[in-house]
Amino acid sequence: MQNHPPHARNPGIPLDLDWVASVQANTSAIERRAATLPGRRSIKKDFQAAWLCKAVSCIDLTTLSGDDTAGRVQRLCAKARQPVRADLLAALGMTGLTVGAVCVYHDMVATAVRALDGSGIPVAAVSTGFPAGLSPLHLRLAEIGESVAAGAREIDIVISRRHVLTQNWQALYDEMRAMRDACGDAHVKAILATGELGTLRNVARASLICMMAGADFIKTSTGKEPVNATLPVTLTMIRAIRDYQARTGVKVGYKPAGGISKAKDALVYLSMMRDELGLPWVQPDLFRFGASSLLGDIERQLEHHITGAYSAAHRHAIG
C-alpha cells in the first residue's frame, strides 16, 4: 500500500567537523516545543481514523526477546499482514493495510522472510551486537552480512555510544560508514541509543554524523535503554534531518522506538513529523514506529471510531 516511490538512498558525505561543531540544541526550548505541540494539534473523527491507519502502516512490528521462537515470529508476521481486523478495515474503506516491516533478531530473519513471502513487507534485523554494540567490530560487520544474506532488507545497527560520549566523531563516522558498506543494498537504520548519550546536543551531533556516514534512517533507541523515544529527542533528531536535507538534498528517515504505546502518542508523533519535516516524512519509507504494543491500542481506537463503543483487547488478534 505504498503511495510514494522509495526515496533515493543516502550516499553520505565526507565528515564535516565544522558543521558538527556548530550544532546547538537548547534543551529548555526544545522541551517547550515538544510540550506544547500536542495542544496545538488535535485530530478527530475520520481524520483520526485515517491518521491511525497511517500509523499502522509505519509500524515496525517488533519482537526482540530472548525467548523468541519460530512460532512466535510466524504469529507476529501473520499479524503484520493483517494488522487490523478485516471488518474494521472494510468499515473504514481501507484495503491492503499492512505494517511497515517486521523487526527481529538475526536468528529469526529467515523465519520471518518465509512467513512474509509475497506480502511485500520487508524484514528488518537488529544487528551489530544489539543492544549494547560492544562485540568486536569485525563480528558486528559480519553479523550484518549474514542478516542481509538471510533476506533482511533493512538493518538496524547500534552505534558505539562511547564514541559520542568521548566526542570521537571520526571513529563514529568510520564505524557507521563500515556498517553501511556492509549492508550492501539493505537499508540501514542507525540506532543512537539516545537515552545513553547524555545531552540533546550529543543526540543532534550523533544524528548528523550518522547521516554524513550514509544512514538511511536514524532511530532513537534499542528499546532496552532506561529512556527510549521522547518528543524532545525526536524534535532534535528530525531537525538534524531537516538540516541534512537542506544542505545535501537527501531525505533521511526517522524511527522513534520504545515507549510509544498509545494511539494518542502516535498522532502526536505523526503531527510532529508532518509539521517539522513535511508530508514525505509521514510515509513508511521515511518514518517508522519501533513498537510492539502500539498496534493493540490503535485497533481498539479504530473499533471505537466505527462502533462508538469502547473496545477490548480480546476482540483483536494478538500479534
Added chain:
Amino acid sequence: MSVKEIFDTMTYGPAPESSVEAMAWLHANAPFGHWIGGKFTAPGTTFASHNPATSETLAQITQGTTTDIDTAVTAAGRAQPKWAKLPGHKRAQYLYALARLVQKHSRLFATLETLDSGKPIREARDIDIPLVARHFYYHAGLAQLLDAEQPDMAPVGVCGAIIPWNFPLLMLAWKVAPALAAGNTIVLKPAEQTPLTALLFAQISREAGLPPGVLNIVTGDGATGAALVAHPDATKIAFTGSTDVGRKIRTATAGTGKALTLELGGKSPYIVFDDADIDSAVEGLVDAIWFNGGQVCCAGSRLLVQEGIAERFHTKLRARMNGLRVGDPMDKCIDMGAINSPEQLARITAMVDASGGEKYQTACPTGCYYPPTLITGLGSADALMQDEIFGPVLVSMTFRTPAEAVDLANNTRYGLAASIWSENINVALDIAPQIKAGVVWINGANMLDAAAPFGGVRESGFGREGGWDGLLAYLRPKAASKPLRSTLAVPAPTSPEVSGLDRTAKLYIGGKQARPDSGYATAIWSPNGKLLGHVGTGSRKDIRNAVEAAHAAKSWGKSSAHLRAQILYYIAENLSARADEFAARIKDMTGKSGVAEVEASIARLFTYAAWADKFDGAVKSVPLRSVALAMNEPCGVIGAICADEAPLLGLISLMAPTIAMGNTCVLVPSGAYPLAATDLYQVLDTSDLPGGVVNIVTGAHADLAKPLAAHMDVDAVWCFGAAELSGVVETAAAGNLKRTWVNDGRATDWALAEGREFLRAATQVKTIWVPYGA
C-alpha cells in the same frame, strides 16, 4: 473526504471546541448590566460584544455612565474599610476560593474568552486561564503573609482598573488579585471589545462568598474609563493598554495624588546571536510574535539577527511560518485565531500596506484574520521598526556585534521586554542587563508568572505586576503626614547688611562649576538681613546641560556597589570635617540650628553607603525550570526637586539613595535655602565622586520643575518641592512617561526619610528569565 483520501493526503481536519455551554450562559444572563455591590444592575444603554471570528453578536453590554462609575466607586468605598480590616488570612481564603473557582469553571472561561476575543482556544485553555488561577493562588499567599511581611503598609483604598482586550481575564486577574490581597476594593472596567469573562468572573465571585462591593465591574468604552480615572475617590489607577491612552491617564491624574501604574505598549527586540540554537530561536518566535496574533504588549516584534546567520535564519523562519495554521479560534488544531476586532485588523493592514521592505505572508482565511507576516529589508528609520503594530507582523534587521545588538535593541521609545538567544551564557548574561526593558527572556519568549515582576521602562510604562514588587503598588505607608507648608525665600531686607569677601555660588555640572546660562543671579538673605551670597538663576538650558552631563557619567551605574559605598562614606567623612561650617550656613539661612541636620545628613550618607551593596535582587520561584532573576537596576538619570523643609538633609536624602543605586542625578536644591547645596559641591569635589554623577542646578523650582520633568532623556523625576509642583511635574512627565515620585503636597519628616521606599524609587526591577537544561 473519505478515510482513504485522508490516509493518502494526511491533512488536518476540523477539531472544534463546543460553544454550547458558553452560549447557554450568555443566553441565560444577557443582556448585561454592571456588577456593582455584589449583583448585576439592570441593563442601561447597551452595545454589542461580538465574536470577531464570525462577527456574530454574543451579548448586549451596558455602556457605563459617569453615574454608574460613581455608584460603583461608592459601593467599593463602602466595602473597603471592612475588607481592609479583615485579617490577611481571611482575605487569603477568598482569593484561594476565587482561584479554585477559576479552575473549576476553566472550560467555560476558556470557551467564552475565545468566543469574545478571537484568541485560539488552545491559548485560552492552556495559557490564559491557568495563569489566572495561578495569579489568584499566588496572591492568596501574599494576602496571608501581608500582615507579617509589610507591617508598615496600608491599602491605598479604592482601585480603578482599566484593562485591554488582548488578555481579558488574565489582565483582570493581574489587577483584581493584588488589589484585593492588599485590602483594597476595586472597580474594574474591561475593554468594550471583551467584557464577557469579566462578567462571568463577577457572577462566579458570588460562589466565593466575596462581600458585596469588594469587586465591581463597570462595562463601557473609553468614556467610561475616563470617568473612572476622574473619580476623586478612586485613589489608585492601574491601567494596561496603549501608550497613547496611558499618557492621557498620566495627564488626567497629575496632581490629584492618585497612585498610578501603567503597563503600556512595546516594540520588544528579539535578539538572535550566531551561536544560538537556530531552530529553537525560530520556534521561539512563534511564541513571541504569533502568540495571540501578536496582539501582546510584550510581543517580540523586532527581530535582530546576527548578520552571518541572517539568511539561513530567515529561510528557516519562512518555512516555519508556512506551517502555521490560521483559522477558527475555536478549532483545537490551529496556531493563530482571529484578530480581535475589524478596527484592529484595519489598523494592522494599513500599517503594513504603508510600509516598504520585503514582505512575506502565509495563508489565512478571509474575514477578521491577518496572515503571519515577516518584513525584512527595513532600517531603524522605517516606521515599522519603531511603531507598535499589535498584530502578527515581525520586522527584522541584522547586527554585527553584541554592542551593536544592544544599540539597536535600545533604539526605541519603548522598554517592555526582550528576548536574547545565545548558547553562550557569557554573552546572554552580559547583554541582558544592558537592554532597556523590564523583562528579559534568555532563550525563550513570553514567559509569565505571578511570582515574577512584569512591567516596563520608558514609554512602556512604570510599576510592576507580580511578586511583592507588584503588591507594593497597591499599598501605601501607614504613617500619617501633614500638609506641606510653603517656604518662601527670605525677601531682600530694607537695610541689608553686607560684609566679607563676595562669594558667588555657581551651578555644578559635570563635576565643574558653571555659570548659569541666563546670566542672572539671585541674592540669598538671612532672616536678619545679612547677605549670605548669590546663587545662579538656573534655566532650562542649564537643565539641558546638567542632563547631558549626567548621561556622560553613566558608567557610574557599572561601577561596583562597593566603590559607590566607599565614595558615599568619603562624602560623609568630608562633610563631617566641615560640619560646623554647614551647621552655621543652615542657621544663617533658616535662623534655626543646623547642627542636628548636619549630623542627620552624615548618618544618611552612611545609611546609603551601607545599602549600596545590600539592596539585593531576588531569585523568584517560578513554576518552570528556570531561574527568574529580579534585579534592582538603576533608573538611569533621576531629576529631583529637593525640599525646602531641610535644605541639606532634604537634598542628601534624595542624592544618596540615587547615587548609591548607580543612578546619576540632576538636583534642584531648595529654592529658599540653596547655599547648603552649593557648599556641598566642594565636598563632592574632594570625595572622588566622578564628575556628572551629581549635578546641581539652583534656581526657582517653578521655573526648573517643568523642563526637568519634561526632559525626554530623564528617566525618573522626584519632586519634594512646593505643593503645586506635584501636578506640574506629573503633567510634564507624561511626555516620555517617566516615573514620578512626588510629595502630593504633603510634608516629609526628613529625620525619618530613608530606607526601602527610597531605594525602590531609585531602582527598577528587571526580571531576567534564564531557563536551563543540560
